[in-house]
Amino acid sequence: MKEIIQTDTAPAAIGPYSQAVKVGHLLITSGQIPLTPSGDLVAGGIAEQTGQVMRNLEALLAAAGSDLNRVVKTTVFLADMNEFAAMNAVYEQHFTAPYPARSTVQVARLPRDVRVEIEVIADLS
Template identity: 80%
Template sequence: MKEIVQTPAAPAAIGPYSQAVTFGNLVVTSGQIPLTPAGDLVSGGITEQTEQVIANLRAVLAAAGTDLDRVVKTTVFLADMTEFAAMNAVYEAHFRAPYPARSTVQVARLPRDVRVEIEVLAERH
């Protein structure tokens, strides 16, 4: 049975979707963008934006009863692939080996014209 995950520690959904959904032992997050829990866009470049995205993911995963160590797959959407190295440096600081599987793609545009969006698939404890 699926359950909806909702936490005020991450930005509220800005459309008809949930922050995350659990199904059995799995947690599937919606893509997180660099908004604060209050809904404000983080200033700065790809480094600051990636830090906020990961903070949001941590909060959503915690509300679902898990954490970054239990992530098995990530999908990273970048507005500009030339920012991959900077995003990857932040990513690597938060995910430990054995690393989750990952796809990274450049997209034409992201919501609110942000630089990065990340979604994850994790298992619950």
């Protein structure tokens, strides 16, 4: 049985999907882009955008009664792999060891032409 997780402290879905889904002991988030909870695109470069994405993920995890310490896997989508180091500098401020597994890929384009999108899987057990 799946439970839909929804919160006003993260941006609403901009399509036919859920912000996050809890199934069993797992929480799976949709990819978060740098939109504020009110739906505005964050100004600035990759560092500012990554910071907003991480705040959105924290809000979704909190809505499920969890936090970043329970994340076991992340997937990072970058518009430009040359921005990896700047993204990673912000990303690592939000996680502590032992770190989650991670995949990072460059993609041709992201929604609203943002620089970064991140999704996570967290263990809620």
